[in-house]
Amino acid sequence: MKLAIGSDHAGFRLKEAVKKHLDKKGIEYKDFGTYSEESCDYPDIAKDVALAVKNGHFDFGILICGTGIGISIAANKVKGIRAALCHDTFSAKAARAHNNANILAMGARVIGEGLACEIVDSFLSAQFEGGRHQRRVDKIHEIENMQD
DSSP, X not given: OEEEEEEOGGGHHHHHHHHHHHHHHTOEEEEOSXXXXXXXXXXXXXXXXXXXXXXXXXXXXXXXXXXXXXXXHHHXXXXXXXXXXXXXXXXXXXXXXXXXXXXXXXXXXXXXXXXXXXXXXXXXXXXXXXXXXXXXXHHHHHHHTOOO
16 A cells, blocks of 8 residues: 655644654555645645545545645545545544545644544545445546536
8 A cells, every 4th residue: 555645834743643653554655745844835735645646656645734624625626536534533434435535634733643643544444335335426526527
């Protein structure tokens, strides 16, 4: 499994903690930035991670900003991306199992390091259940393909 990971300045510290957790588990990842707590714009990071996942270079993505809201909204603008903002393990598991989410978003000002790592584990260990959930994901794709 290969992950694309990124954060803005507000999520930098939590991203570093998640990277250490991934290292301990032997999970391969590429850090798309930011690389410090210097102010930056989360849409830039979200775009880079989302495109890397969309283009099949990575299996999943993890994005972190202050609340997780802005970075998930930006990532979801990329066609084919289903970024789920999760602040608990149940939602992270359901995001994969029911929505076939391909990016996990979290808020560094909302959760701590320990919970974030548990959420990552729940997200990565869950499998898409298909069935009735596939029909719903297909409907999301239909909405994506609508023209103005």
